[in-house]
Amino acid sequence: MPTSSSALYFSDLFNVPEEKLEEYGALNISLVVDLPLFIDPFLLFQSKKARYQQLHAAMISYLRYLRDAASNALQSKARLRHLYCFPEITQNWLGFSLDSNRGRGLGMDFATALAENLDGIFETFGEERVTRGTHLEKLCLIKEGVGRDMISDFTTNLIKAYLCEYTQEFAQANLDKTLVTKFSVAREHFDYELGCWSPRTYILPKFGSDFVLLTPRDILTKDDTWINKTDFVREFHDIPTAIPDAQLRDRVDAYFQSVLPPSPTAKEATRAVQRTAFKFPQLIDYYILLKENQGPQAERQSIEKVKASATLFIQQARDFVRVLASETYFYREPMDSTEAAREKVLFLKDVIENKGGHRLFYSKGQPIKREEDLQILYRLVWHGTRFDVSREVNDGRGPADFKISRGRAIKHWSK
Numbered sequence: 001m002p003t004s005s006s007a008l009y010f011s012d013l014f015n016v017p018e019e020k021l022e023e024y025g026a027l028n029i030s031l032v033v034d035l036p037l038f039i040d041p042f043l044l045f046q047s048k049k050a051r052y053q054q055l056h057a058a059m060i061s062y063l064r065y066l067r068d069a070a071s072n073a074l075q076s077k078a079r080l081r082h083l084y085c086f087p088e089i090t091q092n093w094l095g096f097s098l099d100s101n102r103g104r105g106l107g108m109d110f111a112t113a114l115a116e117n118l119d120g121i122f123e124t125f126g127e128e129r130v131t132r133g134t135h136l137e138k139l140c141l142i143k144e145g146v147g148r149d150m151i152s153d154f155t156t157n158l159i160k161a162y163l164c165e166y167t168q169e170f171a172q173a174n175l176d177k178t179l180v181t182k183f184s185v186a187r188e189h190f191d192y193e194l195g196c197w198s199p200r201t202y203i204l205p206k207f208g209s210d211f212v213l214l215t216p217r218d219i220l221t222k223d224d225t226w227i228n229k230t231d232f233v234r235e236f237h238d239i240p241t242a243i244p245d246a247q248l249r250d251r252v253d254a255y256f257q258s259v260l261p262p263s264p265t266a267k268e269a270t271r272a273v274q275r276t277a278f279k280f281p282q283l284i285d286y287y288i289l290l291k292e293n294q295g296p297q298a299e300r301q302s303i304e305k306v307k308a309s310a311t312l313f314i315q316q317a318r319d320f321v322r323v324l325a326s327e328t329y330f331y332r333e334p335m336d337s338t339e340a341a342r343e344k345v346l347f348l349k350d351v352i353e354n355k356g357g358h359r360l361f362y363s364k365g366q367p368i369k370r371e372e373d374l375q376i377l378y379r380l381v382w383h384g385t386r387f388d389v390s391r392e393v394n395d396g397r398g399p400a401d402f403k404i405s406r407g408r409a410i411k412h413w414s415k
Helices: 018-024 041-046 050-073 077-084 108-119 136-140 148-158 160-174 229-234 236-242 246-259 266-279 282-293 295-327 337-354 357-361 371-382
Strands: 180-191 196-207 388-391 402-405 411-414
Touching: 018 160, 041 050, 041 136, 041 148, 041 295, 050 077, 050 108, 050 136, 050 148, 077 108, 108 136, 136 148, 136 282, 148 160, 160 180, 160 196, 229 236, 229 266, 229 282, 236 246, 236 282, 246 266, 266 282, 282 295, 295 337, 295 371
Parallel strands: none
Antiparallel strands: 180 196, 388 402, 402 411
């Protein structure tokens, strides 16, 4: 098999047995495209590991600092940008980008929404009396502008120092010295006395001109955080049962019925839930209490989701690539990309229909339904060729799933 086609994952590129990563607890990330996993802050809170609990506590301490600074920060764009805006951490190769590992980061829209939340309905953030702890996910439950991907990015930024330490320890113990180098990592720790973020130097795996960060599998999940807006709306009718104050329960129900239209649509029902939560913010804490009480279920689900993702995007994708490389000419380079695309589609068709390749498109015995997952697999399979593969282009001929090209003049569109 050509070296380029097989070098899909961290273990391949850094010449380390996959078993070493497994023993260490780290995910064997792809360095071709982001895998659709992310850090769920609830798993830090729920964990019995003291280090994870310390990380969660440190995150909440920073959010309390942001709460106290929110009013002034909203008056200063420079202050708002420094305290509330964070770049995308591309070096962990996780998240929601389908073309590479480049995302949007947390810009001024996120910063403003977060500051307004902390200065408004969540001004008592960090002083909860109903729940066992404080959770940053509550900031995205009812107000727009702070979503799942932003919570993930925010969490990753706030525990970046730990990820650097975690990766450095593995690298120094397992990687050849020629594969690591010193990097100054920006915004690594926050100085509360000076009120600013500062860098710190680490010895980390080098990939191109950048570094790579490993992530422990036991803080990862897929699809959504355990505490999320969808569940808050769906489970809204169960929340009042957790409220011990009968009078408050009656007031909540009366208000909800008053803002709920007759025969409501799904959007109208969601809007009624949001309006009720604005009126009675304590409902959010009671919802979070329900989720805290189901904490072990969150851990079990995340383990299953990460295992299924690793099987699909690592094991099955790698097996598929091996068949393509050993039994076809898929990774042989023709003269132009139109010819390449046509020939490679026939190779793919043959492997899928006649050589067991159809298994790539099944997860836990069920066919893959998410288009995003199929696109990630497609990029993994095309890696190792000299062609650029980009997704969902539209040049006036109608939308296509992928554009395959080599140079400006040679292009092919693939469905």
